[in-house]
Amino acid sequence: MKHFFLASILAGALALPAYAADYTIIAPANPGGGWDQTARSLQTVMQQEGISGNVQVQNVPGAGGTIGLAQFASQQKGNPNALLVGGYVMVGAILTNNSPVTLKDVTPIARLTGEYEAIVVPAASEIKTMADLVEALKKDPGAVSWGGGSAGGTDHIAVGLIAKAAGVDPTKINYIAYSGGGEALAAILGSQVTAGISGYGEFESQVKAGTLRLLAVTSAERLPGIDAPTLKESGLDVVVENWRMVAAAPGLTDEQKAAVSADIEKLAKSAGWQEVLKTKGWQDTYLAGDAFNEQLAKDVSATEAVLKDIGLVK
Amino acid sequence: MGTLDFLLQGLLVAAQPMNLLYALIGVTLGTAVGVLPGIGPALTVALLLPVTYQLDPGGSLIMFAGIYYGGMYGGSTTSILLNTPGESSSIVTALEGNKMARAGRGGPALATAAIGSFVAGLIATLGLAFVAPYIVKLALVFGPREYFALMVLAFVTVSSAFGDSTLRGLTSLFVGLTLASIGIDQLTGQARLSFGVPDLLDGIEVTTLAVAMFAIGETLYIAAQGDKGPDKVEAVRGSVWMNASDWARSWKAWLRGTFIGFPIGAMPAGGAEIGTFLSYATEKRLSKHPEEFGNGAIEGVAGPEAANNASAAGTLVPLLTLGLPTSATAAIMLAGFQQYGLQPGPLLFATNPQLVWGLIASLLIANFMLLVLNLPLVGLWVKLLTIPKPWLYAGILLFATLGTIGANPSVFELGMLLAFGLLGYVMRVFGYPIAPVVVGLILGPLAEQQLRRALSISQGDVTVLFTSPIAAVLLVIAALAFIVPLILRARGRGEVLAQLAASED
Numbered sequence: 001m002k003h004f005f006l007a008s009i010l011a012g013a014l015a016l017p018a019y020a021a022d023y024t025i026i027a028p029a030n031p032g033g034g035w036d037q038t039a040r041s042l043q044t045v046m047q048q049e050g051i052s053g054n055v056q057v058q059n060v061p062g063a064g065g066t067i068g069l070a071q072f073a074s075q076q077k078g079n080p081n082a083l084l085v086g087g088y089v090m091v092g093a094i095l096t097n098n099s100p101v102t103l104k105d106v107t108p109i110a111r112l113t114g115e116y117e118a119i120v121v122p123a124a125s126e127i128k129t130m131a132d133l134v135e136a137l138k139k140d141p142g143a144v145s146w147g148g149g150s151a152g153g154t155d156h157i158a159v160g161l162i163a164k165a166a167g168v169d170p171t172k173i174n175y176i177a178y179s180g181g182g183e184a185l186a187a188i189l190g191s192q193v194t195a196g197i198s199g200y201g202e203f204e205s206q207v208k209a210g211t212l213r214l215l216a217v218t219s220a221e222r223l224p225g226i227d228a229p230t231l232k233e234s235g236l237d238v239v240v241e242n243w244r245m246v247a248a249a250p251g252l253t254d255e256q257k258a259a260v261s262a263d264i265e266k267l268a269k270s271a272g273w274q275e276v277l278k279t280k281g282w283q284d285t286y287l288a289g290d291a292f293n294e295q296l297a298k299d300v301s302a303t304e305a306v307l308k309d310i311g312l313v314k
Numbered sequence: 315m316g317t318l319d320f321l322l323q324g325l326l327v328a329a330q331p332m333n334l335l336y337a338l339i340g341v342t343l344g345t346a347v348g349v350l351p352g353i354g355p356a357l358t359v360a361l362l363l364p365v366t367y368q369l370d371p372g373g374s375l376i377m378f379a380g381i382y383y384g385g386m387y388g389g390s391t392t393s394i395l396l397n398t399p400g401e402s403s404s405i406v407t408a409l410e411g412n413k414m415a416r417a418g419r420g421g422p423a424l425a426t427a428a429i430g431s432f433v434a435g436l437i438a439t440l441g442l443a444f445v446a447p448y449i450v451k452l453a454l455v456f457g458p459r460e461y462f463a464l465m466v467l468a469f470v471t472v473s474s475a476f477g478d479s480t481l482r483g484l485t486s487l488f489v490g491l492t493l494a495s496i497g498i499d500q501l502t503g504q505a506r507l508s509f510g511v512p513d514l515l516d517g518i519e520v521t522t523l524a525v526a527m528f529a530i531g532e533t534l535y536i537a538a539q540g541d542k543g544p545d546k547v548e549a550v551r552g553s554v555w556m557n558a559s560d561w562a563r564s565w566k567a568w569l570r571g572t573f574i575g576f577p578i579g580a581m582p583a584g585g586a587e588i589g590t591f592l593s594y595a596t597e598k599r600l601s602k603h604p605e606e607f608g609n610g611a612i613e614g615v616a617g618p619e620a621a622n623n624a625s626a627a628g629t630l631v632p633l634l635t636l637g638l639p640t641s642a643t644a645a646i647m648l649a650g651f652q653q654y655g656l657q658p659g660p661l662l663f664a665t666n667p668q669l670v671w672g673l674i675a676s677l678l679i680a681n682f683m684l685l686v687l688n689l690p691l692v693g694l695w696v697k698l699l700t701i702p703k704p705w706l707y708a709g710i711l712l713f714a715t716l717g718t719i720g721a722n723p724s725v726f727e728l729g730m731l732l733a734f735g736l737l738g739y740v741m742r743v744f745g746y747p748i749a750p751v752v753v754g755l756i757l758g759p760l761a762e763q764q765l766r767r768a769l770s771i772s773q774g775d776v777t778v779l780f781t782s783p784i785a786a787v788l789l790v791i792a793a794l795a796f797i798v799p800l801i802l803r804a805r806g807r808g809e810v811l812a813q814l815a816a817s818e819d
């Protein structure tokens with residue numbers, strides 16, 4: 001009996017490498033956040049859909065993902081089974097933190113999901129429309145306090161872009177950074193700040209309950225099922241999308257890169273992934289290959305420009 | 315249907331055999347991870363999230379709630395017995411609890427922590443059921459200036475936890491405040507005191523500092539003393555259980571701790587630690603045996619332990635009523651809700667009453683299970699102290715290191731653990747208290763951020779700090795807490811000076 005157990009354990013150990021790829025996914029954030037959720041959803045779906053037999057998620061938190069990025073780039077070099085989750089917030093964090101490692105030092109595979117920003121005010125606020133808010137901003141930029149996520153993050157960048165589009169000096173904006181959308185939400189609900197900005201998902205239930213007024217969303221087109229104009233309709237030429245992506249290690253051969261890309265494509269097209277997108281309320285923004293790399297380069301240069309305007313990057 | 319009917323219906327949901335099993339798994343796991351320093355309930359729930367994908371929503375949320383409550387329980391055990399806080403909210407417990415354990419009173423300390431947690435969990439969960447909507451309204455009134463006033467109050471009151479010498483206490487506090495300013499400044503996104511080291515950009519992790527200062531520092535201290543260490547640890551002196559005087563001194567502390575911890579836990583920027591600080595300070599002020607504080611006063615264990623469990627229930631108030639996670643564990647529980655397409659928020663009580671009330675009822679059951687699980691174990695836990703010192707401290711070192719690596723697999727983090735351990739050792743050798751360093755690290759950034767937010771919103775007008783009624787009241791209490799002892803001291807000056815001289819040698 002004992003021998004049988006030993007034999008089966010041995011057999012199991014030998015059988016493990018037989019799987020196509022046992023991925024390790026690095027979530028460069030603490031458990032609970034968007035990147036962690038993305039990584040864990042990837043893990044679930046990859047196992048469900050039989051893309052990989054054994055997927056591990058590892059959290060390497062810190063500094064807007066740049067710690068995880070740096071560790072990933074140096075330790076996983078040439079490892080075709082390592083993946084890194086990242087996103088737009090990382091683009092900003094690399095610039096504000098002066099990170100020596102950038103997205104150029106990893107192999108971006110594909111953009112997977114995205115979320116648009118929403119601009120809200122408390123239900124009792126005198127501000128009824130985006131035009132009212134812009135007017136107040138033009139009158140006295142400092143008097144309009146914006147509550148949102150961390151400094152230099154997507155929310156902050158969006159406010160900078162809005163100010164710029166409205167012809168207001170972006171260095172004059174009064175942005176109050178909170179450690180996350182949740183803590184900002186409390187400040188908005190308590191009318192501690194004039195307006196709030198964060199991913200639409202953070203505000204959804206409050207908007208539906210009528211405690212927050214949704215002024216605008218930052219998408220290019222109106223979002224299905226959401227009764228709010230885009231910023232473009234409100235006369236501001238601003239589109240901001242907080243996207244999330246998956247990257248592979250640096251130094252892969254073309255074949256290895258193609259294999260990872262194929263696995264991710266299979267994942268993105270799978271029914272299991274579509275189900276995850278639906279329950280989490282994430283937009284499907286799958287974009288891979290050269291098209292993604294082009295978009296990435298565009299986002300990086302636009303972000304650098306606006307962070308300079310706000311004064312966060314010299 | 316009234317709240318009571320909903321709650322009874324919830325109890326029926328939670329009392330289903332499968333749900334009872336999930337609750338049992340949850341509290342057992344939670345206690346285990348609470349005992350390990352570094353690995354907290356947040357990481358455990360995150361690891362289990364994919365596993366529970368197959369379960370029904372009710373069952374998995376019930377399990378998560380069990381882990382959450384269990385973690386709060388488990389954290390106290392290592393604090394008391396090994397002076398190694400498993401979670402940042404049980405740091406204060408180590409102050410008096412470990413002193414009690416060394417005097418052979420580990421049993422009563424563990425018991426008052428367990429029963430206090432039960433009482434607090436019970437009252438706070440009922441509070442969650444009945445007054446959540448009102449508490450949440452109160453919590454929203456708290457803006458930056460009110461939080462700042464609360465932090466001022468916390469700073470003033472916890473200074474009583476600074477040991478006998480004010481100068482040494484303040485020195486320790488400022489070491490903590492300096493460490494707190496390391497990392498990216500949250501309001502401007504600029505790095506401070508990080509010296510180009512990327513690992514320092516996010517500042518210093520509270521649990522790393524606490525585990526290093528308490529566990530590693532202590533281990534080095536004991537090791538340096540060799541065999542001639544003066545403090546012989548007695549495992550058990552007298553009864554393992556609480557005697558009549560323990561009960562008499564504990565029950566009021568439990569209740570006070572609960573009423574301090576619950577509302578602060580419910581505040582979006584409150585957190586479990588501040589409640590424990592305030593509770594400890596309150597108990598020290600009100601105690602009939604103030605001289606025992608610092609030498610193992612049972613109130614100093616009972617109050618803070620009740621406060622941290624009450625704040626765990628408090629955290630669920632904004633989560634369920636606003637969809638607002640105020641702790642890492644709550645954030646993952648929110649992800650757990652979303653996994654099933656549920657959006658916590660103002661509508662959740664209306665759209666999914668069965669689930670919400672099932673969850674609240676299962677918290678009551680989990681709380682009861684924890685008491686049943688933990689009380690009989692007290693006798694067993696205390697035996698830990700009879701392990702020969704070299705083995706015991708080697709074990710502590712191992713667990714502290716494993717816990718730190720488990721939470722963040724980074725060489726730099728381990729280096730910091732060792733460096734702060736050395737700092738803790740040096741401070742012990744020279745008689746500087748350890749707790750204020752950790753207090754400074756926790757309260758410093760909160761106070762700074764809230765102050766700067768308040769001033770930023772008012773565009774630099776300082777008067778706003780005093781013009782809100784709540785902030786004004788809190789500041790007046792803080793001022794009284796600061797001035798009254800000064801006057802008392804000035805009156806009985808000779809006596810106090812004599813005491814100072816006596817304690818300084």
